[in-house]
Amino acid sequence: MTTTPTPPTAVGAEERREAARGETTPRRRGRGRGMLLVRIALIALCLIWTVPTFGLLISSFRERDAILSSGWWTVFASPLEFTQWTLENYAEVLEGGMAAAFINSLVVTIPATIIPILAAAFAAYAFAWMRFPGRDFFFILVVALLVIPLQVAFIPLLRLFGQFGLNGTFAAVWLAHTGFGMPLAVYLLRNYMSSLPHEVIESAKVDGATDFQTFWRLMIPLSVPALAAFAIFQFLWVWNDLLVALIFLGGGRNEVVTIALQQLVGSRGQDWYILTAGAFITMIVPLIVFFSLQRYFVRGLTAGSVKG
Amino acid sequence: MVKIINGLIAIVAGVGGITVLFWLLNAIVERLPDKWEQRIKPYVFIGPAMFAVGVFLVYPGVRTIILSFFDATSENFVGLRNYQELVGDPNLRSALFNNILWILFVPTLAVVIGLLVAVLADRLRPRWEKVTKSVIFLPMAISFVGASTIWGFVYAWRPPGTAQIGILNAVWTAFGGEPQTWLQISTARLNTFLLMVILIWLQAGFAMVLLSAAIKGVPDETLEAARIDGATEIQIFFRVIIPQIASTIVVVLTTIVILVLKVFDIVYVMTGGNYNTDVVANRFITELFNFRQFGRAAAIVVALIIATIPVMIYNIRTFRAGEAR
Numbered sequence: 001m002t003t004t005p006t007p008p009t010a011v012g013a014e015e016r017r018e019a020a021r022g023e024t025t026p027r028r029r030g031r032g033r034g035m036l037l038v039r040i041a042l043i044a045l046c047l048i049w050t051v052p053t054f055g056l057l058i059s060s061f062r063e064r065d066a067i068l069s070s071g072w073w074t075v076f077a078s079p080l081e082f083t084q085w086t087l088e089n090y091a092e093v094l095e096g097g098m099a100a101a102f103i104n105s106l107v108v109t110i111p112a113t114i115i116p117i118l119a120a121a122f123a124a125y126a127f128a129w130m131r132f133p134g135r136d137f138f139f140i141l142v143v144a145l146l147v148i149p150l151q152v153a154f155i156p157l158l159r160l161f162g163q164f165g166l167n168g169t170f171a172a173v174w175l176a177h178t179g180f181g182m183p184l185a186v187y188l189l190r191n192y193m194s195s196l197p198h199e200v201i202e203s204a205k206v207d208g209a210t211d212f213q214t215f216w217r218l219m220i221p222l223s224v225p226a227l228a229a230f231a232i233f234q235f236l237w238v239w240n241d242l243l244v245a246l247i248f249l250g251g252g253r254n255e256v257v258t259i260a261l262q263q264l265v266g267s268r269g270q271d272w273y274i275l276t277a278g279a280f281i282t283m284i285v286p287l288i289v290f291f292s293l294q295r296y297f298v299r300g301l302t303a304g305s306v307k308g
Numbered sequence: 309m310v311k312i313i314n315g316l317i318a319i320v321a322g323v324g325g326i327t328v329l330f331w332l333l334n335a336i337v338e339r340l341p342d343k344w345e346q347r348i349k350p351y352v353f354i355g356p357a358m359f360a361v362g363v364f365l366v367y368p369g370v371r372t373i374i375l376s377f378f379d380a381t382s383e384n385f386v387g388l389r390n391y392q393e394l395v396g397d398p399n400l401r402s403a404l405f406n407n408i409l410w411i412l413f414v415p416t417l418a419v420v421i422g423l424l425v426a427v428l429a430d431r432l433r434p435r436w437e438k439v440t441k442s443v444i445f446l447p448m449a450i451s452f453v454g455a456s457t458i459w460g461f462v463y464a465w466r467p468p469g470t471a472q473i474g475i476l477n478a479v480w481t482a483f484g485g486e487p488q489t490w491l492q493i494s495t496a497r498l499n500t501f502l503l504m505v506i507l508i509w510l511q512a513g514f515a516m517v518l519l520s521a522a523i524k525g526v527p528d529e530t531l532e533a534a535r536i537d538g539a540t541e542i543q544i545f546f547r548v549i550i551p552q553i554a555s556t557i558v559v560v561l562t563t564i565v566i567l568v569l570k571v572f573d574i575v576y577v578m579t580g581g582n583y584n585t586d587v588v589a590n591r592f593i594t595e596l597f598n599f600r601q602f603g604r605a606a607a608i609v610v611a612l613i614i615a616t617i618p619v620m621i622y623n624i625r626t627f628r629a630g631e632a633r
Contacts, residue, residue, distance in 0.1 A: 070471050115323065119326060125353060151589065153369070157368050174322055180364060182357055212334045
């Protein structure tokens with residue numbers, strides 16, 4: 001989990017501030033030679049940040065022998081020579097088990113994202129809007145557990161799951177991810193919900209709505225930005241996770257894409273035609289999620305950690 | 309096809325299960341007399357979440373601490389022996405030294421790069437600012453395993469005389485060097501630094517997003533005032549902006565420190581901890597799976613917990629202070 005708490009901020013405060021200033025007039029626009037240096041520095045950084053991934057992407061479409069006999073950058077000499085491009089690598093790696101792993105990853109990730117959100121949303125509602133003995137104690141516990149290393153859980157959980165015959169099953173990973181993601185989920189959602197206007201909840205109560213109704217009809221719709229932010233976090237986290245999958249799921253029938261890729265690196269470390277295509281198959285879903293929902297993701301990050 | 313159907317069933321069962329659970333619990337509570345309903349309902353709402361936290365974090369945490377005083381099979385009490393063995397283990401000491409390097413360099417460099425991009429991109433037109441930031445931020449979506457594969461290809465080695473396919477060796481040989489097996493060079497812990505590059509590459513975007521938000525929150529008046537007083541842009545940056553975003557810098561640093569403590573994936577995939585690149589979190593996996601030394605593995609976890617306690621206390625304090633406002 002990558003977010004450390006500071007005092008809660010209303011999601012969107014940052015955006016309002018930015019909008020108030022007006023997008024078209026950046027404050028510190030320099031000019032002349034200084035600006036040239038800025039541009040060069042940024043271009044250099046952007047290159048370092050993209051070239052490695054780009055090289056992998058290009059290589060994944062090259063023939064096996066071509067990858068090994070010349071650097072991927074040589075394709076720019078004749079990029080339009082279509083005979084050098086191939087989809088064979090993808091076909092081979094998908095048939096070799098990556099397709100099955102891809103489906104397993106979806107089966108692991110979707111419930112492991114939705115289950116903690118629901119449970120956390122209920123808890124967040126109670127923490128934000130109900131008064132009860134022990135409330136502060138439980139919430140402080142949540143805050144404390146935000147940074148606990150996941151490793152604490154593995155040895156006892158392996159045994160506990162073993163007793164129920166859960167090791168190696170999807171249920172084991174769902175449960176584990178639900179537990180591990182819970183502190184951040186409760187923390188983010190509670191901070192968001194408690195920043196919602198008091199009057200809305202009060203008026204619902206006056207109208208005779210039960211807590212259950214207020215929660216479903218009011219809280220959930222109003223909290224969509226925070227729910228989306230956490231959903232993206234958790235989705236990326238679970239999809240990209242190696243550690244939890246390695247320990248509770250392992251290889252074989254139920255292996256997920258990260259495990260499949262790690263095993264390819266281990267067993268076929270020099271077969272770059274397999275590795276490059278395999279790596280891209282593991283990355284495609286997170287990249288789509290990231291690009292389509294980047295706005296929510298950034299909001300979630302800032303809401304979780306920036307002081308208001 | 310069977311797999312997809314099974315998957316769908318699993319998804320529906322998992323998600324449906326939790327919904328039904330809440331619906332049932334709530335239906336039961338609403339049948340209680342009013343007074344009891346109000347008393348019990350909050351606990352029903354927080355119940356499943358707290359149950360999950362209890363079963364998957366609190367209980368195992370306590371168990372792990374206890375197990376760290378037991379032997380490999382967790383049957384016999386051995387006192388502090390696991391800890392003594394770990395302290396005396398040269399492999400672990402080497403791993404510990406690497407961890408210190410990781411903790412010193414990764415968070416700092418990620419913050420420096422993140423800050424650099426945040427400040428510089430702020431001067432571009434909004435469209436280019438967005439593009440630049442997306443490029444730096446993008447690796448956040450990539451898994452440690454994926455990133456390790458990407459960088460493994462950058463560091464790839466081919467025998468001298470053949471064409472180099474890894475870009476690092478290609479550049480190196482273009483300048484007249486012999487092709488190097490980079491990840492096996494532990495002189496001055498070069499390979500550890502090359503592994504750190506991967507994590508910095510992954511985390512700089514995180515630092516940038518938070519720092520950029522903080523910088524945009526710095527009031528214009530303070531900057532204008534400094535300009536009127538004749539301060540240079542660099543002076544403004546160090547004397548006006550940095551102090552105002554100090555708390556965010558601390559948050560970013562601690563977040564990445566915590567991440568670094570737990571990171572094992574990169575080392576596990578790239579070198580398996582060989583060539584003096586081991587880190588403590590990877591030792592844990594080795595003790596657990598390769599040696600089946602449950603007691604020693606537990607002792608390593610206890611060390612990790614102790615390392616996170618200061619951050620825990622800091623978090624609770626900031627949270628309390630925030631609530632009191």
